[in-house]
Every structure is written in C-alpha cells, then in structure tokens.
Amino acid sequence: MPQTRSVLCVVGTRPEAIKMAPIMCSLKEITDISVRLLLTGQHRDLLSQALASFGLIGEANLDLMQPNQSLSGLSARIMGGIDSILEQNPPAMVLAQGDTTTVMATAIACFHRQIPFGHVEAGLRTGNLSSPFPEEFNRIVASHAASLNFAPTEGARQALLREAIRPETIHVTGNTVIDALLATAAQKPRLSLPLPSDQRLVLLTMHRRENFGRPAAQIFDAVLALCAAFPDVHFLYPVHPNPNIRDAAHGMLSRSPQVTLTEPLDYPEMVAAMQRATLVLTDSGGLQEEAPALGKPVLVMRNETERPEAVQLGVAKLIGTSRRHVFREVARLLTSPADYAAMAKGVSPYGDGCAAARIAALVANSVLDATWPVPGARGATPPARSSIRLPTVEPVPAPPPQRPSPMPDTVHMA
Numbered sequence: 001m002p003q004t005r006s007v008l009c010v011v012g013t014r015p016e017a018i019k020m021a022p023i024m025c026s027l028k029e030i031t032d033i034s035v036r037l038l039l040t041g042q043h044r045d046l047l048s049q050a051l052a053s054f055g056l057i058g059e060a061n062l063d064l065m066q067p068n069q070s071l072s073g074l075s076a077r078i079m080g081g082i083d084s085i086l087e088q089n090p091p092a093m094v095l096a097q098g099d100t101t102t103v104m105a106t107a108i109a110c111f112h113r114q115i116p117f118g119h120v121e122a123g124l125r126t127g128n129l130s131s132p133f134p135e136e137f138n139r140i141v142a143s144h145a146a147s148l149n150f151a152p153t154e155g156a157r158q159a160l161l162r163e164a165i166r167p168e169t170i171h172v173t174g175n176t177v178i179d180a181l182l183a184t185a186a187q188k189p190r191l192s193l194p195l196p197s198d199q200r201l202v203l204l205t206m207h208r209r210e211n212f213g214r215p216a217a218q219i220f221d222a223v224l225a226l227c228a229a230f231p232d233v234h235f236l237y238p239v240h241p242n243p244n245i246r247d248a249a250h251g252m253l254s255r256s257p258q259v260t261l262t263e264p265l266d267y268p269e270m271v272a273a274m275q276r277a278t279l280v281l282t283d284s285g286g287l288q289e290e291a292p293a294l295g296k297p298v299l300v301m302r303n304e305t306e307r308p309e310a311v312q313l314g315v316a317k318l319i320g321t322s323r324r325h326v327f328r329e330v331a332r333l334l335t336s337p338a339d340y341a342a343m344a345k346g347v348s349p350y351g352d353g354c355a356a357a358r359i360a361a362l363v364a365n366s367v368l369d370a371t372w373p374v375p376g377a378r379g380a381t382p383p384a385r386s387s388i389r390l391p392t393v394e395p396v397p398a399p400p401p402q403r404p405s406p407m408p409d410t411v412h413m414a
C-alpha cells in the first residue's frame with residue numbers, strides 16, 4: 001500500500017497563484033499525494049483575489065510584507081518562515097513558480113534542508129542581471145537548487161543547459177498559464193465594467209520596476225496622444241496597486257473620457273478583457289504568454305524579454321517605452337489591417353493547455369518513486385492504471401510549421 005506523500009506549493013504573488021493553480025488541481029487528482037499550499041503574502045490583496053478565482057485556500061500565510069522593507073529583509077523573513085514549516089512538517093517535495101523573492105528564498109530554504117525542490121517556469125533569462133531586477137538573479141538561484149526544472153519551452157531548456165544545469169533535471173512541459181487561461185476562457189467569463197460598446201478596446205497594464213518614473217510618464221503621454229488621434233478607441237487600464245505607478249496613472253490619465261482606470265481585475269474578468277480587446281499594451285510577463293493564445297497582438301513596453309518565442313513567431317513585439325515608439329506601434333495596429341492580421345494569428349508558443357498534467361506526473365514519479373509515462377511527452381502514452389487524468393481543456397492549435405532558426409534565449413529591441 002503506497003504511503004501518502006505531501007507536496008508543498010509556495011506562492012507569493014498574483015501570477016504565481018494563477019500559474020500554480022492548475023498544477024495543484026492536477027496533483028489533487030493523484031490519490032497518493034496530499035497537496036499543501038503555503039502563502040508568503042508578497043502581494044497580499046492581489047494574491048487573495050487570484051486564489052479566490054481558482055477556489056484555493058492556503059494552509060498558512062506567512063504574511064511577511066512590511067512597509068519599505070529591503071529585499072534582504074524580505075528574503076530573510078521568507079527563508080526563516082519557510083524553514084520552520086519545512087522543519088515541523090517536512091514535505092516530500094516543494095514547488096514554486098517564477099522568479100520572485102519568494103521563489104529564490106524557497107529554493108535556498110529547500111537546499112539548506114536537502115528537501116527536493118521543483119521550479120516551475122524554469123529557464124527564462126534576459127541575460128541581464130539588472131533587468132529584470134532582482135528577478136533574473138532569483139531565476140538563476142532557483143534553477144541551480146532545483147532537482148526538477150519545468151521549462152516552458154525548448155528555448156528555456158537550452159538556456160538551462162548553457163548554465164550547466166544537469167540535463168536529467170530539465171523537462172519541457174509548456175507553461176501552466178495556458179492551462180489556467182483555457183480553463184477560465186471555457187467558462188465564458190463576462191466583463192462587468194461599463195465600457196463603450198462602439199469603441200475599439202486597448203487593454204493596458206504596467207507594473208515593472210524598470211518602468212517607474214520617466215518611462216511611465218512617456219507611456220501615459222503616448223496614451224493621451226492616441227486618444228486624441230483615435231476617438232473610436234478606448235483604453236482599459238487595471239492599475240497595479242504599487243503607489244509608484246498608481247499615483248502617476250491617476251494623475252495623468254484620470255481626466256480622459258477615453259481611459260477607464262480600474263482596480264486590478266479578478267482573473268476571469270481579466271480573461272474577458274483580453275478576449276474583448278483589439279490589442280494588448282503591457283510590460284507584464286503573463287500577458288505576453290496569454291494574449292497570443294487568444295489571438296490578440298501584444299505590444300511589449302520593454303527593451304528586452306525573457307519570452308522570445310512570441311516575438312519570434314510575430315505575435316508579440318518589443319516597442320520600448322518612449323512616447324514616440326508607443327504611439328507609432330499602437331497607431332500602426334489600429335490603422336493597418338495587414339499589420340494587425342500578421343500579429344493576430346491565434347497561436348501560442350507557450351503550451352497546449354496540458355502543462356500542469358505533465359508537471360503533476362513528473363512530480364508523482366519523483367516523490368512516489370514511480371515510472372508513469374508523462375502525458376503528451378514524446379513517445380509516451382497516457383498512464384493506464386494511475387489516477388492521473390489529463391485536464392479537461394481543449395488544447396490550443398499547434399503553431400504553424402516554421403523555418404528552423406536558432407532560438408536565442410533573449411530578444412532585444414531592434
């Protein structure tokens with residue numbers, strides 16, 4: 001009779017919750033595994049909103065955020081908090097997703113206690129330790145501490161291999177955000193905001209530290225100029241609660257009748273907003289992955305991205321943050337049907353909606369010492385007698401065949 005083993009999922013921010021939720025759902029279908037959820041509370045309100053969208057409740061919340069705390073102070077508190085949980089009730093494996101301070105501190109705490117750590121969304125790199133800061137460093141630490149690295153794409157796997165990460169730890173699974181997106185879209189979410197029905201919608205989000213201050217002011221200036229040039233266009237902007245962005249956004253944009261500023265949307269409403277939008281203007285990592293799967297062009301307000309696949313496929317474009325570039329690129333998509341059609345292809349390089357099932361099978365094999373085939377892996381058939389089931393979502397269509405080209409792990413703005 002196999003013993004029940006526990007897997008601890010650690011989550012600190014909104015996107016970590018969205019991307020971990022499908023994995024928790026898949027793991028819960030495996031009877032010999034008990035799934036635990038630990039929250040660090042790095043994004044307190046956004047985190048509870050995202051968890052509620054998936055009906056998840058944490059077993060404990062370290063609730064470690066303090067006003068104006070340093071990154072070292074936060075890291076030390078997270079590491080200490082997680083360490084006592086690992087000591088009191090050691091799990092068979094710990095999972096964390098992405099590149100926040102939560103992920104880096106969790107990886108180190110697991111390494112110190114020699115508890116296996118699985119890193120979800122492994123191998124994303126810009127190659128620049130300053131951008132994103134401190135996330136690029138956090139990613140490198142997590143990869144080296146992990147006994148299982150779940151790379152979303154082949155490009156991410158190659159990036160890990162270049163850093164001499166052991167190949168046997170790396171598995172290309174797809175990105176679980178596509179699982180979350182497709183499962184949510186299948187429920188036909190509604191947008192409850194009163195938006196003008198006769199105007200084209202541009203969905204705008206911005207939160208990255210690199211864009212605080214002057215870049216944000218330039219972007220908002222471009223939005224105002226676009227409103228003046230295109231009276232049939234409306235901007236929907238769910239504003240991140242960080243005061244660095246919030247104050248500037250409300251100060252510059254609140255007077256325009258063509259801009260709706262809202263609190264952050266819950267995930268189903270965000271999916272509905274993406275579906276309703278003509279295009280997405282963002283510096284978010286998650287939106288770069290989600291919008292292409294819904295056939296929406298993404299203009300990325302950064303100079304580099306660790307998600308080069310969408311840019312290479314032509315469904316996302318790096319446009320920087322200058323007023324001139326933001327205006328020009330949005331205006332191009334609003335006025336040129338050919339340019340728009342070239343980006344609105346409805347293909348996703350980030351997965352087929354089955355990433356969580358693959359990760360759950362790999363975790364089960366590791367903690368239960370089993371050898372079930374991984375769903376959808378090359379040459380594998382779905383497990384015949386296990387309790388692992390594939391999620392009930394429609395896979396997104398495979399990308400069209402492309403000319404083989406070397407895939408750099410980073411794309412920089414031309």
Ligand SMILES: CC(=O)N[C@H]1[C@@H](OP(=O)(O)OP(=O)(O)OC[C@H]2O[C@@H](n3ccc(=O)[nH]c3=O)[C@H](O)[C@@H]2O)O[C@H](CO)[C@@H](O)[C@@H]1O
Nearest residue numbers: 015018098099100135238264265266267270284285286287
């Ligand atoms: C600054 C920050 O925290 N960056 C983190 C974030 O990047 P990322 O840039 O993805 O973070 P965002 O805050 O943009 O969150 C994106 C996710 O939240 C959803 N959404 C967005 C706005 C909204 O109002 N409602 C809503 O549900 C989006 O659809 C998407 O799924 O996630 C990554 C993990 O994946 C982390 O590694 C990054 O360090």
